[in-house]
Amino acid sequence: MSAPSPDVVSRFSVGSRVLHWLAAVLVFxxxxxxxxxxxxxxxxxxLLGVHMALGAxxxxxxxxxxxxxxxxxxxxxxxxxxRVERLTVAGSELALYTLLLAQPLIGWAMQSAxxxxxxxxxxxxxxxxxxxxxxxxxxxxxxxxxxxxxLVVLIAAHVSAVLLHTLxxxxxxxxxxxxxxxxxxxxxx
Amino acid sequence: MAAVGGFFAVDIGSxxxxxxxxxxxxxxxxxxxxxxxxxxxxxxxxxxxxxSKGVAVTGYFDSNGAGAELTMATVFRQQRTxxxxxxxxxxxxxxxxxxxxxxxxxxxxxxxxxxxxWRTAMLNLPVFLDNSPQGFFDRLLASKLDPATGKQYPGxxxxxxxxxxxxxxxxxxxxxxxxxxGFADSTFRxxxxxxxxxxxxxxxxxxxxxxPMQPARPAATPSSGPDWLFSRxxxxxxxxxxxxxxxxxxxxxxxxxxxxxIAWPPQRRVVEAGTVVIDRIETEMAGNAxxxxxxxxxxxxxxxxxxxPLLPARSAVYAASFRRRAGVAGAAxxxxxxxxxx
Numbered sequence: 365m366s367a368p369s370p371d372v373v374s375r376f377s378v379g380s381r382v383l384h385w386l387a388a389v390l391v392f393x394x395x396x397x398x399x400x401x402x403x404x405x406x407x408x409x410x411l412l413g414v415h416m417a418l419g420a421x422x423x424x425x426x427x428x429x430x431x432x433x434x435x436x437x438x439x440x441x442x443x444x445x446x447r448v449e450r451l452t453v454a455g456s457e458l459a460l461y462t463l464l465l466a467q468p469l470i471g472w473a474m475q476s477a478x479x480x481x482x483x484x485x486x487x488x489x490x491x492x493x494x495x496x497x498x499x500x501x502x503x504x505x506x507x508x509x510x511x512x513x514x515l516v517v518l519i520a521a522h523v524s525a526v527l528l529h530t531l532x533x534x535x536x537x538x539x540x541x542x543x544x545x546x547x548x549x550x551x552x553x
Numbered sequence: 554m555a556a557v558g559g560f561f562a563v564d565i566g567s568x569x570x571x572x573x574x575x576x577x578x579x580x581x582x583x584x585x586x587x588x589x590x591x592x593x594x595x596x597x598x599x600x601x602x603x604x605s606k607g608v609a610v611t612g613y614f615d616s617n618g619a620g621a622e623l624t625m626a627t628v629f630r631q632q633r634t635x636x637x638x639x640x641x642x643x644x645x646x647x648x649x650x651x652x653x654x655x656x657x658x659x660x661x662x663x664x665x666x667x668x669x670x671w672r673t674a675m676l677n678l679p680v681f682l683d684n685s686p687q688g689f690f691d692r693l694l695a696s697k698l699d700p701a702t703g704k705q706y707p708g709x710x711x712x713x714x715x716x717x718x719x720x721x722x723x724x725x726x727x728x729x730x731x732x733x734x735g736f737a738d739s740t741f742r743x744x745x746x747x748x749x750x751x752x753x754x755x756x757x758x759x760x761x762x763x764x765p766m767q768p769a770r771p772a773a774t775p776s777s778g779p780d781w782l783f784s785r786x787x788x789x790x791x792x793x794x795x796x797x798x799x800x801x802x803x804x805x806x807x808x809x810x811x812x813x814x815i816a817w818p819p820q821r822r823v824v825e826a827g828t829v830v831i832d833r834i835e836t837e838m839a840g841n842a843x844x845x846x847x848x849x850x851x852x853x854x855x856x857x858x859x860x861x862p863l864l865p866a867r868s869a870v871y872a873a874s875f876r877r878r879a880g881v882a883g884a885a886x887x888x889x890x891x892x893x894x895x
Contacts, residue, residue, distance in 0.1 A: 404582075405870060406686070478879075492666075
């Protein structure tokens with residue numbers, strides 16, 4: 365294993381890093397609110413409103429992130445990442461982007477299929493994006509749960525992989541995405 | 554490695570907590586209601602958990618514009634709004650025989666499926682029997698019939714009522730208002746309190762009710778098979794549209810807002826807001842009221858839920874019920890129609 369130079373780390377652009385951590389907070393919050401909501405009795409309607417607003421912001425944020433990802437080349441992966449692992453990295457990144465764009469749309473379509481008006485924060489009415497159809501609602505509702513659990517697993521794998529690299533291989537993988545000032549930064553636009 | 558383990562613990566732990574298994578100890582969840590309904594009434598896939606037996610109707614709400622004084626909701630302007638509805642009987646057995654004593658339900662989705670729709674699920678009772686989700690849950694379990702005797706388990710309801718004086722009082726009020734001959738001459742009430750909000754933001758506590766314009770007939774006498782109440786309704790609508798006057802009762806300071814077991818004093822101001830007309834009836838099937846969740850929290854701009862704890866709980870449990878039957882209806886719609894049509 366070729367040890368990487370400890371004081372040089374190529375980082376994501378500041379914009380990419382800001383978007384990443386914003387997404388981390390938003391996605392985590394939306395998932396947790398969603399899981400709590402499905403089991404809540406007293407705050408069901410309130411949490412549903414919060415969850416829908418969060419979900420809409422996740423969608424907007426990921427549209428921005430896709431544009432950012434296509435216009436900004438990410439920094440090279442450390443040499444500790446092997447060829448097979450590189451494919452895994454690319455695959456899981458693609459899966460996360462895809463599912464995080466799809467999940468808010470599934471939620472929106474699911475509400476549309478149940479015939480309920482979709483209103484964000486009590487003021488912003490959205491048009492229906494699916495026909496009113498209870499059977500379709502059933503499929504989308506189940507899909508919404510399946511995607512939610514898949515996201516939990518993918519995010520857990522994503523964080524674990526970065527932590528494993530950072531802590532056991534000591535290749536400073538995490539520093540590519542952090543803001544600590546102590547390190548020399550070879551920022552890639 | 555500790556950090557990785559730590560992350561997993563936080564990640565999975567928070568999901569388990571949020572999802573229930575670790576965190577639901579002692580907490581009432583929608584799943585608990587699903588289990589309780591299935592325990593009491595049996596498991597009937599594809600049907601509502603409660604008010605499982607019903608029939609789909611359509612019609613319209615002719616608003617006379619009087620309600621617009623209290624709310625900016627478009628449905629209360631002087632205009633006609635189409636509606637989809639459903640008459641039902643309380644209970645989770647879709648094949649149960651009609652009885653005069655079973656609570657009669659009328660769900661309406663006015664303006665369905667538009668962006669400004671108003672959904673309400675009403676009963677032919679003067680007050681609701683519970684003022685908390687826990688009360689409803691415990692009463693449901695206490696009402697379970699012993700399959701050996703066909704009656705409630707001895708002492709179960711007495712024990713429940715001893716701990717729920719509000720339900721005992723409400724049952725007394727219900728007893729003083731015996732049911733009418735059928736659906737057509739029943740008064741239906743929203744029971745929970747809502748707020749009407751006008752254009753200046755003024756919030757007025759209200760309760761609504763539908764008063765039948767059909768003359769009252771002699772008390773119901775069971776006849777012509779297990780579906781005699783529904784059969785009578787079908788014949789009534791075939792012979793002409795059924796009408797109800799919509800009354801908006803305005804609450805005053807000091808009136809009980811979050812407790813649906815307590816009726817407001819009879820001298821409260823009443824606004825007659827228009828007429829609900831039901832002119833078509835059909836077997837529940839895909840695309841009609843069978844597929845509507847009469848969630849009382851689906852409200853147009855200008856109507857808001859009160860602090861009544863039953864409202865968000867109804868919303869949550871209705872959603873759990875809708876979710877479970879929607880998937881099943883998609884898989885076996887044909888069979889559902891045949892079963893309901895019997």
